[in-house]
Amino acid sequence: MNKIALYCRPGFEKECAAEITDKAGQKEIYGFARVKDNSGYVLFECYQHEDADRLIREIPFRELIFARQMLVVGELLRDLSPEDRISPIVGMLHGVIERAGELRVEVPDTNESKELLKFCRKFTVPLRNAMRQEKILQIKENTSRPVIHVFFIAPGCCYVGYSYSNNNSPFYMGIPRLKFPSDAPSRSTLKLEEAFHVFIPYDEWEERLASGLYAVDLGACPGGWTYQLVKRSMMVHAVDNGPMSQSLMDTGQVRHHKIDGFKFQPSVKNIYWLVCDMVEKPAKVTQLMADWLVNGWCREAIFNLKLPMKKRYEEVAHNLQKMNLQLKENGINAQIQAKHLYHDREEITVHVRRIWSAYANSRNND
């Protein structure tokens, strides 16, 4: 198997391809990306056979912005016979993978694939049984073993491959399934919820999304993001000139500051989270976030960056590199992660966690 498949939002194949080509090049792995507009996936074909496996081991999945999933795949299986689709699929995996922990039968995230998805759900059961009999798949699901992916791009037509559970998306089709809470004031509440699922490991939620933490929400109205923080029993400074949802104000956990988010400065040193959904120039938002982190006004930040019309990957990578550099120059050790989330359209979501500051006397809350 010498190809990797990357799932992405339809319409963002070029960005996904630019990113994987860049990251593979940094590892001196060469190949070429095959892109079909609006297909919802990209294939990167390596010149060297064993390089595909190396790529999915060595490129940290968490560092990819546009890819929702990353897996090694073999040649496309075409014209699978409705009488026996299973044998050719299982045949692709013999000698490639043993005792995988999970099977996911998936499709690209496109409208055309919706019908196919129904078939995938039904097909999973007999395919799983066959794989278990052949010892390709363990009897019990095991989240620390590789995942087998069967990726149908059309009826009777699929890629078969695998990903590593320590370097992939844990979600089916790379998309966390979230339900819109009916009492939330806006649909964008799901963006922040998805960001928590993607950026914060579940075993750290109790500490990093703990009740009683203080948060600032810049560009908060009507309150979809604040809702997520309030739901976790946090205390929120909501900054926006617009109207905040009354039900959120009634909780007593929200203080509304009707001022410019670029001018707001916290008067207290207890802010853990900064979240920001102001629609502004990406460079301006990135600079504001860097200022907050350098000043030690928050420990973690989640914010949206609007994507430019052209060279979207290059622009975003440039903004993030600039931020990283600025933090380093100020002695701040931080983890920066960015993702084009399922609920993002023409923007990406960035998460920055301040680990420590080299300067003991910095104005921080370390």
Ligand SMILES: C[S@@+](CC[C@H](N)C(=O)[O-])C[C@H]1O[C@@H](n2cnc3c(N)ncnc32)[C@H](O)[C@@H]1O
């Ligand atoms: C996309 S909406 C935020 C939606 C919100 N996150 C939610 O989930 O309900 C953007 C908000 O940013 C606010 N905004 C834009 N520029 C701002 C600024 N300079 N200062 C404060 N708020 C700003 C707008 O008033 C608007 O309410």
